[in-house]
Amino acid sequence: MTVKVAVTGFGGRMGRSLAEALTQAEAAGTAKLSAAIVRPGSSLTGADAGEVAGLGRNGVAIVDSLEKADFDVLIDFTAPAATLSNAAYCAANQKAIVIGTTGFAADEKTQMLQAADRVPLCFASNFSTGVNLCFNLLETAARVLGDDADIEIVEAHHRHKVDAPSGTALSMGEVIADTLERDLAKVAVYGREGQTGARERETIGFATVRGGDVVGEHTVSFLADGERVEITHKASSRLAFSRGAVRAAVWLIGRNAGHYDMRDVLGLK
Structure with missing residues (x-):
């Protein structure tokens, strides 16, 4: 059929x-x-x-x-x-x-x-096979590293994209927050400027880049003392x-x- x-x-x-x-x-x-x-x-x-x-x-x-x-x-x-x-x-x-x-x-x-x-x-916020595989990898990383690491999500898209952060970045944050039994609405930080004070461990940070013809790039960093794990997906088409x-x-x-x-x-x- x-x-x-x-x-x-x-x-x-x-x-x-x-x-x-x-x-x-x-x-x-x-x-x-x-x-x-x-x-x-x-x-x-x-x-x-x-x-x-x-x-x-x-x-x-x-x-x-x-x-x-x-x-x-x-x-x-x-x-x-x-x-x-x-x-x-x-x-x-x-x-x-x-x-x-x-x-x-x-x-x-x-x-x-x-x-x-x-x-x-x-x-779905993203239909690529790679991104959805990343969601599973993020669950594993969050279970192993989440309580001992600072978590930051950086995404980049073309200049024409009208929403920020991207739906994919938000989904990544939701996967991590759910795994760690956190409420993303309470722990998400969408921008930093000025005297923000020391970072609180339970927060999940988001940063947005817009420009050019970038199809879509997402990197989630788990930053612990002495080491850093990054999970990245880049779409070229x-x-x-x-x-x-x-x-x-x-x-x-x-x-x-x-x-x-x-x-x-x-x-x-």
């Missing part, structure tokens, strides 16, 4: 990367791009999705609403407001959904995840995320309604 996948936000960088990943998946017989969706009024409406993505004509005309799309699974890497609407549509129409959108407020995330009561939903999202879309077919993440897809839990 070749899974029919719709991509929303097709005019953006991730939309086009997902088109490339789906072209590769179609060649392998696992999934194909069945619909490319942009916002109403977009000048791309009606254009050939393959040509827009720089992949050559593929016969998929770009549309401006989910109602005009034929798909088994929707992949959404857009913005919180759009994703909330798209998740509600999928829930009402029994369509599985893969969500890579970041920057949700707490109440928005809760609302978005309500769709998982009715359909299979895979939500958005295809690392796109291929993971397509893998998740295929994996969702036949699953029960529920909230899954990429570690479920990879069998890392």
